[in-house]
Amino acid sequence: MKKKKLDFFIRLFTGFIYILLIVLSIEKGEKIFRIVMMILSFFCLFEFLVISKTKTFLIKIVSSFFLFSIFIDFFMEKGLILYIVCFIPYSITFFTIQLFSRKYSHKEKIAQVSHLIFGLIYIIMPFYLASYIYTIHGGKKLILGTFILIWTNDTLSYLIGKKWGKRKIAISISPKKSVEGFLGGLFFCLILGIYLSKIWEKYWVILSFTVPIFATIGDLVESTIKRSYSVKNSGIWFPGHGGFLDRLDSFIFVIPIIATVSVFFLNK
Numbered sequence: 332m333k334k335k336k337l338d339f340f341i342r343l344f345t346g347f348i349y350i351l352l353i354v355l356s357i358e359k360g361e362k363i364f365r366i367v368m369m370i371l372s373f374f375c376l377f378e379f380l381v382i383s384k385t386k387t388f389l390i391k392i393v394s395s396f397f398l399f400s401i402f403i404d405f406f407m408e409k410g411l412i413l414y415i416v417c418f419i420p421y422s423i424t425f426f427t428i429q430l431f432s433r434k435y436s437h438k439e440k441i442a443q444v445s446h447l448i449f450g451l452i453y454i455i456m457p458f459y460l461a462s463y464i465y466t467i468h469g470g471k472k473l474i475l476g477t478f479i480l481i482w483t484n485d486t487l488s489y490l491i492g493k494k495w496g497k498r499k500i501a502i503s504i505s506p507k508k509s510v511e512g513f514l515g516g517l518f519f520c521l522i523l524g525i526y527l528s529k530i531w532e533k534y535w536v537i538l539s540f541t542v543p544i545f546a547t548i549g550d551l552v553e554s555t556i557k558r559s560y561s562v563k564n565s566g567i568w569f570p571g572h573g574g575f576l577d578r579l580d581s582f583i584f585v586i587p588i589i590a591t592v593s594v595f596f597l598n599k
Contacts, residue, residue, distance in 0.1 A: 344389040348483065349565055349578060350541055351466040357465075357475050364474075367371055369414060372458035373397050374575040375583070376450045378565040382557065383446045389425055389491065393447065394420030418455075422447065455578075456584040464586075464593050469532075476535060477589050480542040481581050488516030488543070500547070504552040508547070538599050542585050553577065577588025 356367035373394070373571055380390045404413050415551065429440045464470040492512020500508045517540070525540020553576060566574020 347413070350555055353478055354475075357471060357478075361462075361465055362404075363446070364465050365411065367557075368458045368462050369404070371575060371579060371597045372455050373401065373416060374566075375454045375458075375579055378576045379450050379454060379556070380446060382560050382562045382565055383447045384560065385443055390427070390518060391422055391442060393421055396424070396499075397505065411459060414459065418451070422451075448527050454583060457499075457583045460590040461582075461586050464590055466519050471592060472531060473589060473593060476531065477538070477542065477585060480523060480539060481585060484516040484520050484543040484546050485581060486516075487519045488512040488547070491515030501551055504551050504558060507553075508551065513543070513547055516547075538592065541588055545585045545588055546581035549581045552584065553580035 356364045376397070377394060378389065380393065400414050407413075409445025426444060429435075431444055432440065435443070461474060465474050489512065492509040492515070493505065495515075496507075496573045499509040500510055500513060520539045521536075521541045524536045527539070528534035553565070554595065557563065564573030565576035
């Protein structure tokens with residue numbers, strides 16, 4: 332019992348620190364938010380490359396270029412374009428090393444390259460999109476509201492699923508994910524969406540229905556990735572939650588939908 336209470340408080344504390352970091356980065360302005368997004372994307376990509384058994388030397392190459400671009404942005408304020416430009420040299424370096432490597436078969440080389448390409452699309456692009464959304468008119472509010480909906484869905488679906496969850500959504504992928512938990516998270520998100528639609532814009536009702544669905548899909552996708560590599564958690568940074576990728580899997584899948592909304596409703 333004591334261990335369960337300790338685990339709960341650790342989970343609560345790490346969750347609070349994570350939420351505080353996100354909220355402060357949103358409030359501090361575009362540069363801080365962009366750098367925080369890029370740092371989080373780096374940790375998520377790093378965890379993915381590790382659990383997908385990418386060669387350590389190749390992970391170091393990606394890490395060096397990525398951290399260098401974050402460092403330069405912090406002091407020179409080059410913005411999103413800096414990260415796009417930096418992607419080119421370290422991707423070329425990554426591919427070239429694989430091309431001329433004699434240690435691995437052609438099949439292994441393709442597997443290593445596919446890990447990076449998948450990581451860039453699946454993980455890095457959503458964080459780029461989040462940084463872009465922040466810069467447009469009304470984007471700051473859209474990002475904050477999205478995080479609030481994700482946190483509401485994650486928290487309530489977990490609590491309701493733990494208490495009343497019986498019917499499993501996909502037991503072979505995520506044994507703890509239940510239909511009751513999903514519906515509970517969706518219900519409270521809809522209530523929050525109605526409130527946000529009254530103080531902000533009407534489309535929050537639509538988002539409050541959309542976000543829980545894609546957040547759940549994002550969670551299941553990440554669970555599938557972990558199961559394919561026989562890994563329980565992507566990392567150990569957040570006791571009770573796992574790693575950065577575990578904590579941000581919902582966000583990664585939701586943000587492309589939010590980017591679509593921003594195109595139609597905000598970027599006029």
